[in-house]
Amino acid sequence: MTKAKRTKSTSGTTSSSHRENAREGKIRSYDMMRKLSWEIAALSVHLDEVRQFWAQAVNISGPQWTIVMAIAELDPNGEEGVPVTGVSKMLQVDPSFVTTQSKLLEQRGLLRRKPSADDGRVVRMSLTEKARRQLADLSEHQTAISDYVFEEFGERELQELTDNLATLNGRLEKARLKIALDS
Numbered sequence: 554m555t556k557a558k559r560t561k562s563t564s565g566t567t568s569s570s571h572r573e574n575a576r577e578g579k580i581r582s583y584d585m586m587r588k589l590s591w592e593i594a595a596l597s598v599h600l601d602e603v604r605q606f607w608a609q610a611v612n613i614s615g616p617q618w619t620i621v622m623a624i625a626e627l628d629p630n631g632e633e634g635v636p637v638t639g640v641s642k643m644l645q646v647d648p649s650f651v652t653t654q655s656k657l658l659e660q661r662g663l664l665r666r667k668p669s670a671d672d673g674r675v676v677r678m679s680l681t682e683k684a685r686r687q688l689a690d691l692s693e694h695q696t697a698i699s700d701y702v703f704e705e706f707g708e709r710e711l712q713e714l715t716d717n718l719a720t721l722n723g724r725l726e727k728a729r730l731k732i733a734l735d736s
Contacts, residue, residue, distance in 0.1 A: 663680065
């Protein structure tokens with residue numbers, strides 16, 4: 554007798570126990586999702602505290618530090634500059650917030666803001682030499698901390714974790730939009 558036939562002949566018991574197992578699996582899954590949510594919340598707190606530490610080291614706020622790091626990531630050579638919208642998308646914040654904070658960073662001599670050669674409405678931001686020196690001064694300490702934090706992960710594991718978190722982030726963004734539409 555094939556597996557399909559065996560299942561068919563005992564469908565009353567099989568489907569009942571299958572439903573129980575599925576429900577139990579969902580309960581475990583929801584428990585795991587809640588646990589994951591709390592772990593992510595804790596990670597967010599710790600990342601914010603670390604960001605505050607680095608920001609204080611260069612005498613700026615945590616959000617300003619994040620803007621500086623986004624510009625460093627998006628324009629590593631400082632040749633082209635980064636549009637405000639590029640930074641706001643990366644940080645998932647309103648462009649007006651980036652504009653306001655970037656003006657303060659410019660006043661501190663850490664950022665250069667200039668109109669785009671292609672479109673005068675677009676402001677491109679780049680780090681000054683002062684900012685790059687301050688980042689370079691911190692880089693050895695940052696590398697030591699990163700090595701400590703990620704020492705348990707191999708390259709492949711870290712890539713897999715990053716990919717999974719990116720997938721989760723995309724799903725959460727879609728869920729957020731769905732909730733907003735349903736409200």
